[in-house]
Amino acid sequence: MKPFVTVLALVLYAAVSKGQCPTASAIIQKDTLIICADTTYTLTLPGGPGNSYTWSTGETTNSINIDQSGKYWVTLENAVCPPVTDTFTLLFNSLILEPAVKDTLLCLNQPATSLVAWGKNLMWYDSPTAIAGSPVPPVPSTADTGMTWYYVSQTILGCESPRAKLTVEVIEKPAFDLGENIVIPCGIKGVVLQTVEQKYTSYAWQNGSTAPEFLATEAGSYTLKASNICGSFADTVQTVLCNTHCVNFPNAFTPNNDGLNDTFKPGAFCPVTTYSFMVYDRFGKKVFESKNPSQGWDGKINGKKADMGTYVYYCIYDDFMLKRELLLKGTVTLLR
Numbered sequence: 001m002k003p004f005v006t007v008l009a010l011v012l013y014a015a016v017s018k019g020q021c022p023t024a025s026a027i028i029q030k031d032t033l034i035i036c037a038d039t040t041y042t043l044t045l046p047g048g049p050g051n052s053y054t055w056s057t058g059e060t061t062n063s064i065n066i067d068q069s070g071k072y073w074v075t076l077e078n079a080v081c082p083p084v085t086d087t088f089t090l091l092f093n094s095l096i097l098e099p100a101v102k103d104t105l106l107c108l109n110q111p112a113t114s115l116v117a118w119g120k121n122l123m124w125y126d127s128p129t130a131i132a133g134s135p136v137p138p139v140p141s142t143a144d145t146g147m148t149w150y151y152v153s154q155t156i157l158g159c160e161s162p163r164a165k166l167t168v169e170v171i172e173k174p175a176f177d178l179g180e181n182i183v184i185p186c187g188i189k190g191v192v193l194q195t196v197e198q199k200y201t202s203y204a205w206q207n208g209s210t211a212p213e214f215l216a217t218e219a220g221s222y223t224l225k226a227s228n229i230c231g232s233f234a235d236t237v238q239t240v241l242c243n244t245h246c247v248n249f250p251n252a253f254t255p256n257n258d259g260l261n262d263t264f265k266p267g268a269f270c271p272v273t274t275y276s277f278m279v280y281d282r283f284g285k286k287v288f289e290s291k292n293p294s295q296g297w298d299g300k301i302n303g304k305k306a307d308m309g310t311y312v313y314y315c316i317y318d319d320f321m322l323k324r325e326l327l328l329k330g331t332v333t334l335l336r
Helices: none
Strands: 032-036 041-044 052-055 063-066 070-077 084-093 104-107 123-125 146-153 164-171 182-184 191-194 202-205 213-216 220-228 231-241 272-280 286-290 309-319 324-334
Touching: 182 191, 191 231, 213 220
Parallel strands: 032 084, 104 164, 182 231
Antiparallel strands: 041 063, 052 070, 070 084, 123 146, 146 164, 191 213, 202 220, 220 231, 272 286, 272 309, 309 324
């Protein structure tokens, strides 16, 4: 059932006993009455002695209920005064729009300000069915991430609009991990570097690509930077090819004290933990041994210059990039 609006008496006319007869404009003061939608309007006229009413609806009482927009008339008759008819239009206002709102994005644990909506006589609610509202705009909490919903209406000409829904979402500064150094397996095009895409976040790789994933086809350094309204974050990962080693040995050295290639030792381009390096002559006799990759063989055996020629070396170490223990075996030529 539609609710009834407050009963209003809209007739203003002088008492007949004073010898004053009402005019048409004095029966109902306004030609157009605007009423809130979804209500039933009760129009009541004074029921003085000798007054009789005839409505366009056929009713003859001094009070009628109206629940539809339209044009109505009423005739007032009295034994003293001539009949007077007044016509009026009643409109049920169903065109009150929701106030304009804009969803709000906030940062975790950062100060927030009062919510904003655009309309007249705003009323804020914490649910679509809440009975009590507040004209004071709420200040959202940023203590935790996630969504919160608020509802707001506006009131025009005494009629309250439907409630507009406003979403407040709290997000964090970007954070991700591309992982440890990655090996590109032999025989494939490359490996996909990626992170879980976060809403409201933009991405940029070292070459300008803006997707959250990147196909790494070559050994090298790859950096991803992510940004949103709360800040930015970047992470870098190294990729190596399947046949790449952290430790690489030259195939010759010249221990002649000229400052160039005077010692035989590996080039290490990444951290080396476990390490064991040995050099043997052509008869299988060990001529050098080291547990330190920075220490090389100076081309001497027991303090004397070793003969020129080919020597065999072995190296066992934990490869930082490939994440496993490797055994390297090869030959090196000693030149003078």
